[in-house]
Amino acid sequence: MTFDPALITGSFAVVEPHGTKITKYFYEHLFDNNPGVRGLFARHMEEQEDRLWNALGGMVANLQDTEVVVRMLRGLGARHVGYGALPEHFPAVGASLLATLRHFAGEAWTPEIEESWTALYGVITTTMSEAMAETAAGTAGSTHSG
Numbered sequence: 519m520t521f522d523p524a525l526i527t528g529s530f531a532v533v534e535p536h537g538t539k540i541t542k543y544f545y546e547h548l549f550d551n552n553p554g555v556r557g558l559f560a561r562h563m564e565e566q567e568d569r570l571w572n573a574l575g576g577m578v579a580n581l582q583d584t585e586v587v588v589r590m591l592r593g594l595g596a597r598h599v600g601y602g603a604l605p606e607h608f609p610a611v612g613a614s615l616l617a618t619l620r621h622f623a624g625e626a627w628t629p630e631i632e633e634s635w636t637a638l639y640g641v642i643t644t645t646m647s648e649a650m651a652e653t654a655a656g657t658a659g660s661t662h663s664g
């Protein structure tokens with residue numbers, strides 16, 4: 519499954535003006551539905567809210583440049599090992615992300631947009647999970663070509 523970059527950037531632009539309400543909604547949704555992951559996150563939730571959203575925005579802004587996006591995702595994945603994130607957490611985070619985007623996009627949301635975000639989240643999951651596995655195994659960077 520592939521994603522349509524125009525549908526991703528277009529829907530992100532519709533949601534973005536809602537500002538900090540978006541990430542608040544996202545974490546509430548995530549923790550309400552998955553109380554077990556709450557303990558992984560530290561107390562400074564405001565900071566964390568901005569970071570996740572900025573990371574997502576950075577990805578969306580660079581969708582045309584696969585190399586940049588993959589590099590960002592691999593870096594994120596490698597760091598997430600230290601946060602206690604596990605591959606099995608990704609579906610929960612993805613479900614909350616989709617629910618949040620759907621909520622704030624309102625009537626602008628379509629099945630095609632949902633499909634594109636689902637596909638993009640699949641790429642995020644695969645790329646971050648690979649980097650997490652390599653980091654956990656101590657092999658990250660062994661294929662570094664400079």
Ligand code: HEM
Pocket residue numbers: 555558559560561562566569570573574594597598601602603604607608611642
């Ligand atoms: C769409 C996928 C994700 C994105 C874009 C994302 C983004 C981020 C960013 C930008 C940070 C800040 C630190 C850094 O840059 O390394 C962070 C921290 C963190 N993330 Fe993620 N993340 C994602 C998925 C996940 C998943 C699946 C989990 C598992 C529960 C998770 C758990 C955490 C935790 C525990 C922290 C540290 C929070 C703290 O210091 O309190 N993330 N994430």
